Amino acid sequence: MKWTGYAVAFAVLLALWGCEAMVFQPDSRLYATPSDLNISYREAHFDSKDGTRLSGWWLEPRSARLGTVIIVHGNAQNISAHFTGFDWLVRAGYEVFIFDYRGYGASExxxxxxxxxxxxxxxxxxxxxxxxxxxxxxxxxxxxxxxxNALARQGTERIALAVLDSTFASLPQAGREALDRSVVGWPVQWSASLALTDRYDPIGIAPSLAVPKLYLAGSKDSIISPNHSWQLFDASARPRAFWLITSAGHINAFAHPRVRQRFLSFLRRPLFDKDASAMLIFDTIKQKSE
Incomplete structure (x- = not known):
């Protein structure tokens, strides 16, 4: 039994080593379309830097457009599964653009x-x-x-607000924590620091990214600890805000009606309190000791 545990742990280690693709979990299944939710939409096609053909959707409000929101979705499935989390923005009058990375959905x-x-x-x-x-x-x-990473390269001059929902501060750190939660993964948690690159870690970008930032985290997120969002908030240049959502899980904050309403108000009039504790409007978190 002891050796079985080590074998599984070794398999986890092999899976991590050099396997950047393990970070991505794409598929091409069509889960739903905006029409299924009675939302008008248009398909979009555009090229990435290397010529890879990408696809996306414009979700169009029925009323006058209050603004445009770009969604950069998580690592699994494709836009046909993720757009359903933002239909409320469209119904509130915002145009939403959501796209698939290479290898996801209809993107090449x-x-x-x-x-x-x-x-x-x-x-x-x-x-x-x-x-x-x-x-x-x-x-x-x-x-x-x-x-x-894209904003750091592209610039933020025309970005009104950047929202980071359940985002890790460091990929190796998130990997270590994931292994630490597993009985068989705990012995090799150190391997995440070697196997996963920190080149794209947001924690290294946050201090210099000159754009208003709002961090969202669920207090019951079992995939990416809320502490990651706190670290990013703490490291960020102002203006910044951090909302810890009571009882929300991973990328689950916007499922709560009161969070949606507060966010719509925030879009109309962003308020960034200088007191960090005042920004934790949905829950509490122990502040870092200086």
Whole structure:
């Protein structure tokens, strides 16, 4: 039994080593379309930096457009599964653009971190070339890390607000924590620091990213600890805000009606209190000791 445990742990180690693709879990299944939710939409096609053909959807409000929101989704499935978490934004009057990285949905190519960052850059450029004024961007989980990297390269001049929902501060740290939660993974948790690159870690970008930032975290997130969002908030240049959502899980904050309403108010009039404790409006968290 002892050796079986070591064998499984070794298998986990092998899976991590050099397997960047393990970070991505794409599929091409069509889960739903905006029409299923009575939302008008248009398909979009554009090229990434290396010519990889990408796909996305414009979700269109029935009323006058209040603004444009770009969604950078998480590491699993594709846009046909993720757009359903943002139909309320469309019904509130916001135009939503959501796209798939390479290897996801109808997008061409094979998933990879560098390619996904370039795909996110391409999506930002595609939308900004077609819309005037500023836009809001929302990155969920891995999408938040991709978004931070894309903004660092692309610039933030036309970004009104960047929202990071359940995003890890450090990929190796998140990997260590995932292994630590497993009986068989705990003995090799150190391997995550060697196997997973820190090149794209948001924690290294946050201090210099000059854009208003809102961090969301669920107090019951069992995939990415809320402490990651706290670390990012703590390291970020102002203006910044951090909402810890009571009883929410991973990328689950916007499932709560009161969070949606508060966010819609925040979009209309962003308020960034200088007192960090005042920003934790849905729950409490022990503040770091200086």
């Amino acid at each position: 190519g094979t998933p990879g971190l560098e390619g996904a960052v370039e795909d996110t850059q391409a999506a930002l450029a595609y939308v900004l070339a077609r819309r005037s004024g500023k836009v809001t961007v929302i990155g969920q989980s891995l999408g938040g890390a991709l978004l931070f």
